[in-house]
Amino acid sequence: MCLAIPAKVVELLPDRAVVDVVGVRRSIETGLLLDDPPRVGDWVLVHVGFAMSKISEAEALDQIRILTLLGEGDSARVEAEGYGAIPEVESP
Amino acid sequence: MKFVDEFRDAAVIGKAVEEIRRLADPARHYRFMEVCGGHTHAIYRFGLKDLLPANIELVHGPGCPVCVLPMGRIDDGLAMATQEDVVFAAFGDMMRVPGTHGSPLEHKARGADVRIVYSPADALRLAENNPGRHVMFFAIGFETTAPSTALTLIRAKAKGIRNFSVFCNHVTIIPGIRAILDSPDMRIDAFLGPGHVSTVIGCRPYEWIARTERKPIVVSGFEPLDMLQSVLMLLRQLRNGEAKVENQYKRVVPWEGNRAALKAIAEVFELRNYFEWRGMGFISQSALRVRDSYAEWDAERRFSVPGIRVTDPKAAQCGEVLKGVLKPVQCKLFGNECTPERPVGALMVSSEGSCAAYYNYEHRKTLTNIAAPA
Numbered sequence: 001m002c003l004a005i006p007a008k009v010v011e012l013l014p015d016r017a018v019v020d021v022v023g024v025r026r027s028i029e030t031g032l033l034l035d036d037p038p039r040v041g042d043w044v045l046v047h048v049g050f051a052m053s054k055i056s057e058a059e060a061l062d063q064i065r066i067l068t069l070l071g072e073g074d075s076a077r078v079e080a081e082g083y084g085a086i087p088e089v090e091s092p
Numbered sequence: 093m094k095f096v097d098e099f100r101d102a103a104v105i106g107k108a109v110e111e112i113r114r115l116a117d118p119a120r121h122y123r124f125m126e127v128c129g130g131h132t133h134a135i136y137r138f139g140l141k142d143l144l145p146a147n148i149e150l151v152h153g154p155g156c157p158v159c160v161l162p163m164g165r166i167d168d169g170l171a172m173a174t175q176e177d178v179v180f181a182a183f184g185d186m187m188r189v190p191g192t193h194g195s196p197l198e199h200k201a202r203g204a205d206v207r208i209v210y211s212p213a214d215a216l217r218l219a220e221n222n223p224g225r226h227v228m229f230f231a232i233g234f235e236t237t238a239p240s241t242a243l244t245l246i247r248a249k250a251k252g253i254r255n256f257s258v259f260c261n262h263v264t265i266i267p268g269i270r271a272i273l274d275s276p277d278m279r280i281d282a283f284l285g286p287g288h289v290s291t292v293i294g295c296r297p298y299e300w301i302a303r304t305e306r307k308p309i310v311v312s313g314f315e316p317l318d319m320l321q322s323v324l325m326l327l328r329q330l331r332n333g334e335a336k337v338e339n340q341y342k343r344v345v346p347w348e349g350n351r352a353a354l355k356a357i358a359e360v361f362e363l364r365n366y367f368e369w370r371g372m373g374f375i376s377q378s379a380l381r382v383r384d385s386y387a388e389w390d391a392e393r394r395f396s397v398p399g400i401r402v403t404d405p406k407a408a409q410c411g412e413v414l415k416g417v418l419k420p421v422q423c424k425l426f427g428n429e430c431t432p433e434r435p436v437g438a439l440m441v442s443s444e445g446s447c448a449a450y451y452n453y454e455h456r457k458t459l460t461n462i463a464a465p466a
Contacts, residue, residue, distance in 0.1 A: 004288050029213050031243045034352040045291070045344065048183070048233075049211025050240040053291045053350065059343050066315050070137055079184075082210030084217075 129156030129444030151416030152446030267378035294349025371410030
């Protein structure tokens with residue numbers, strides 16, 4: 001939950017964007033960047049499926065490196081893969 | 093081996109360490125608190141303590157949302173989860189956190205519908221896709237996650253999705269810091285300010301710490317070099333007799349924060365009069381609750397919440413560790429009755445809690461050294 005995962009914007013959707021995040025494509029929320037909306041090719045920091053801030057490419061690459069060094073690379077991948085994955089609900 | 097050895101900028105790190113040694117007054121003992129659990133984790137992971145002179149002590153603060161959540165709130169959330177047709181949705185971090193009668197995962201094993209989500213937006217979609225069920229999202233976190241919960245509720249209201257609610261356990265970082273500063277046994281000289289919380293709130297909310305409390309604070313990044321530079325900035329301020337807010341993490345943290353995120357928080361949430369922090373007791377105006385205008389999506393209003401209060405175990409000294417009075421290892425329960433596998437106190441619960449971080453990196457290292465002397 002406390003991870004900040006860098007992602008690259010590949011497509012803009014209403015209130016959302018398709019991003020490349022640690023090697024997977026996911027759709028994330030962009031509603032918290034209303035004041036400075038991201039464009040295709042921009043890097044953003046993602047928390048719990050929401051883009052929280054725009055960052056430079058160099059910073060994004062540094063952040064990816066730090067996640068790996070912190071031993072959080074796998075957690076970041078699991079979390080990123082989880083975005084938009086709606087768990088199945090069995091009928092009661 | 094120090095993890096820092098893996099760094100490409102080893103030479104730069106060496107320089108920073110040299111400068112820290114030059115600036116630190118050998119006649120003085122420094123106690124710097126890192127507020128954020130992410131920093132605590134990074135400090136242990138990178139072995140930063142071994143790089144700093146012995147008279148600079150890093151004290152681990154309250155910035156781990158899982159750790160400061162009182163057990164009674166987990167019990168309350170799980171009580172709602174056992175109601176018919178309710179789906180209990182929460183982040184993975186919450187799943188192993190013990191309640192009085194077991195963790196969310198253990199409740200799932202007993203038949204409760206407990207789901208991991210990675211985003212509050214996905215909890216809302218879960219509700220949208222399952223109109224016959226009620227999805228309750230167990231919201232937790234500081235200002236880093238509160239805007240995402242807020243925007244999710246704004247969307248729920250706009251779309252008229254009524255089978256969704258939030259059990260709000262969001263806390264705010266400033267009152268936590270204030271509680272530490274107000275504590276009579278407080279002995280902190282300066283603060284490393286949280287990085288990601290500050291992307292939302294910016295640097296202004298810390299100004300009172302410098303102005304009124306006369307304590308330096310530097311908002312810091314998470315790389316070893318970031319944290320060493322921040323320590324350096326704190327030492328410079330102390331040497332010059334200054335107390336100000338500085339931003340070491342400018343490349344990510346804007347001074348003014350994220351206005352859209354703050355607006356979303358203000359639209360949906362208001363301050364609670366008081367809220368209990370595990371290990372620290374009740375702190376006034378330290379948490380958020382859902383505003384009346386979103387009452388329909390507030391789990392505490394929709395369900396009968398038992399309002400369970402569980403006293404922290406007497407023998408656990410979480411509060412003293414949180415305030416920096418005791419080191420994790422000085423607590424009577426540390427490592428014997430209280431371990432990451434079977435946590436008794438709050439700080440052993442999450443990997444970002446100071447006791448768990450200490451246990452995982454320092455304590456295990458010691459045990460390994462004893463088992464196999466090099």
